[in-house]
Amino acid sequence: MVGLRPLLWPGVAALIASPGLAVLALVALLDAAPPGETERLLDRYALHVLGFTVLQATLSTILSLVFAVPLARALARRPVFPGRGIVIRLFGIPLVLPAIVAVFGVVAVWGQNGAVNAALGKAGVAGLGPIYGLEGILIAHTFFNIPLAVRLLLPAWESIPGETWRLAAQLGMTSWPIFRLIEWPRLAEVLPGIAMLVFLLTFSSFTVVLALGGGPGAATLEVAIYQALRLDFDIVRAVFLALLQVVICATVAIVLFRFARFSWSEAGAGRITMRPDSLGRPGRIGDALVIAAGIFWVGAPLAGVALSGLNGPLAEVLARQDVWLAALRSVLVGLGAGVVAVMVGLLLGATSCDLAMRRHRRRLADVLEIAGSQTLIVSPVVLGAGLFVLLLGHVRVFDWALPLAALVNGLVSVPYVLRLVSPVLRRTAAHHDRLCASLGLAGIRRIVWLEGPLVLRPLATALALATALAAGDLTAIALFGTEREATLALLLYRALGSYRMDEAAVIALLLVVVCLAIFVAIEGLGRVVARA
Amino acid sequence: MSSPGLELDGIVFRQGGWTLAADLVVRRGELLALIGASGAGKSTLLSLAAGFERPLSGRILVNGRAVTDLPPASRPITTLFQEHNLFAHLSALDNVALGLDPGLRLTAADRRTAQEALSRVELETMAHRRPGKLSGGERQRVAIARALVMKRPVLLLDEPFAALGPALRRAMLDLVSRLARESGLTVVMVSHDPADARRIADTVAFMDDGRILLTGPTDSVLDSPVLPELVRYLDPDSDPGPP
């Protein structure tokens, strides 16, 4: 048998590395907060920022769900149509697209000089107003979260048994009773969880709000923390806002983990069921319209990125050395983050598996895995701000911009690693522990012969995902980076900020290509090695 | 002579590379058991009759009237599935009442009708329970009650009692057979177990690989089988021939 001791220390190490670091960051923040200033801090500005953060998160959540539900329903009602697989895949792209690239895409389509305004102008219709402020934030947030919600909602439909549809057909149920009596009860189970998740994600939104917000009136707590720390050197305010952020996110997250039920199963496989309400012509047209609108909403900014990039000054921008250096830094941050994520995730996963499968401490194991998701509570900005304050005065923080960005991004991606690797570890333990015990296969030899080969593929996928996500991240590098250490995301943000849209277009496309290349390369390598 | 209760006339259905081709006549008020190995096409045949699947060719008639082109709700047919016959968040009474109005806009008379149907399946005290608080047998009895209030002349049973224990299954078979005869329903019952057929069926049809090979009175079909496929189905050990 594998002893307890050797498998507990990885988890302890990972705990120290991950949530431990967050706690340390929080302690640093608390330590930096001088007493007696709370009156200055809980002023109208702080309350306004908090209010705006809640407002935009609430509106983002409501809008995302209001559109995601009919869209998911239309997709569920049409389990077979040409290109359905492509649509489902399209809806997966925003989940991995660098946020700053999405911002560019949204501006390219909906901005003052964007495609929609150009089309409206040609048609002689008054154009759209400025995109900066709440409107822009909501457009970008729904771009990310409608597809996320659709992918989380689809399994709810697919879990409705075929007999139910046949029964509905035999009873002669029409669209409304079907929604009320069959679909809504299912949705009611998953919607609160999805709503809380979307709320949490948009509450902690940084890049979108930084790039599309309109000054102090349209800042989220995350952006206000960044501004206070990096732009205003108001550490006290940064600390206070960070603590506010943590308290609220922790509250929402605890409710989420406690009550939410939703599955991350492979959505959209399209179980073919015949629905009685899917045959009529109005339903057909309605579904087609809804699906087309969804494709447009998600696809237009993506197309904007691709087309603007290809039509931009490609040769000019790609000939710039600073662009390639930035690309190199993006890759380095990505790889560093990937390694951090995989190491912490693997250690947490191994210990949690040991606790759950061999020590029968399932609850403790779950707590451990949830601890891996701590960046939902201690957001990257808060974590970064804590590290910043911790290191300030001891080391030259800006010299460590890339490693620090890699570290923060790595911790953000731990949940993905856990999600991919943990099930494999647990399955292996369940299936092979007895056999291993009888064969005396243990320790390193067991890892080499058993876990290693099985975990390799999902691990490569996790590494690829964490690396690609970190390579496109703006949050941590905005906090730690300087113009000297610019990554592609930072270059893109600066180009957007100075309205050098042509340049931004090429950088956005390059960033997407770099992230995609990283993902494909690592994932492919994992596949090749696993086969060998 | 009156027309048959249910008639499948030259039905052809294809799925993947597999073909079902069948003719079947069930007399009005008759209880027919459809037997055969799994994969023989028994459930598909019921789906075709109910309208969940569309045949490539052929006609389906109920009491002499063609229903081939009608959607399931317009066919005078009800089906009992093995599971998921009820909506988990509705009470037993509401589940029955769905058979009266699929949007659950109920009159007082509807409620009385549903309550009476529950009495007929001996569940009058459980009207307000949700399916989660009912046993497997009770849940299927609610579904039977709903089939009764729908007053459709043909009832299809797609192994609704397969998951129940032997004693309970026999009781349910007896109940459904009694109610069907009281209401004069034409019944087609899919079954794995020839004993089920023996217990309540007037007639047996034997299916093998998408075809109905034999139809006849229950006793004569089951007691003295001559058809090799049927012999093999009833007693696999008796014929050690090629698979």
Add this chain to the structure above:
Amino acid sequence: MSRTVTFLSAALLTILSARADTLDVYTYESFVSEWGPGPQIEEAFEARCDCTVRWTAVDDAAILLSRLRLEGGGGDADVVLGLDTNLMAETLDLGLVRQHGLEDLEFDLPVSWSDPVFVPFDYGYFAVIYDDEALPQPPASLADLVTGGSGADLIIQDPRTSTPGLGLMLWMKAVYGDSAADAWRSLSSRVLTVTAGWSEAYGLFLEGEAPMVLSYTTSPAYHQLVEGETRYRAAMFEEGHYMQIEVAAMVEGTDQEDLARDFLRFIATPGFQGAIPTGNWMYPVIDLGDDLPDVFRELPAPAVSLLLPPKDVGAMRRQWIDEWLEAAIGE
């Protein structure tokens, strides 16, 4: 393959190494953009110092102060260029800069200047620039601007990050005193957006997002000289205009003291100053004679020139910014 290796090693070298004879100058973005004065100044100085000037540009100048504080003397900076009189006192108090030791510097400024630490490199007056075609009737006073709003038609900068933003905040303070917060509350209704830096704000203005932007009385000179365009004008206010004197200083942690001193001396010479009027579009701090384009002499001069004492600003900036934050977020 070998070329890739060469490229990568060159890239790594660039990332890792700071050459010994490099002068690191921290400044703001528009100063070193391709149409700003930076490139010309860099060339002129490098020609006489046998060194490399390396610019580090932040969004806008007020960030420079935070940046130096965050680096805590541990950064690369040798010279910081772009702070203004309003940030001098704080920068000095925090010990971020050191005396330049230059005694023979002479300036042609509207105020007398002798400071052992800060060297002025240009000056100007904040003003609301408007688009004549979009706004035929510009506000004639700050009071007009504050009370006459009928929609979001003004782009300003954030005083936490931008010296023009800070300038407007002090302008309001100089005119309205203790009721500045109320004035801000009224003004904020016509503010379309508050940008972090001047470049972003002016870019938005030129894109036509709003007919007014906070900039300088000298900004129209650019459009007249470069574009022959007269539609962009400065709205001259009865109450007067707040003055900005932009300064440079040697950073406390410099490892290039002599080079930094040379650079500060260079600031007060025509080699540097010649690039200012048509590069930074501000007034030079020495008399350039005929090298000053005529446009600059024809620009309207403010009726009153406002400037709060640096010490007062240094002491009150944080409190006033908090007050601004509360007011600027609107009702």
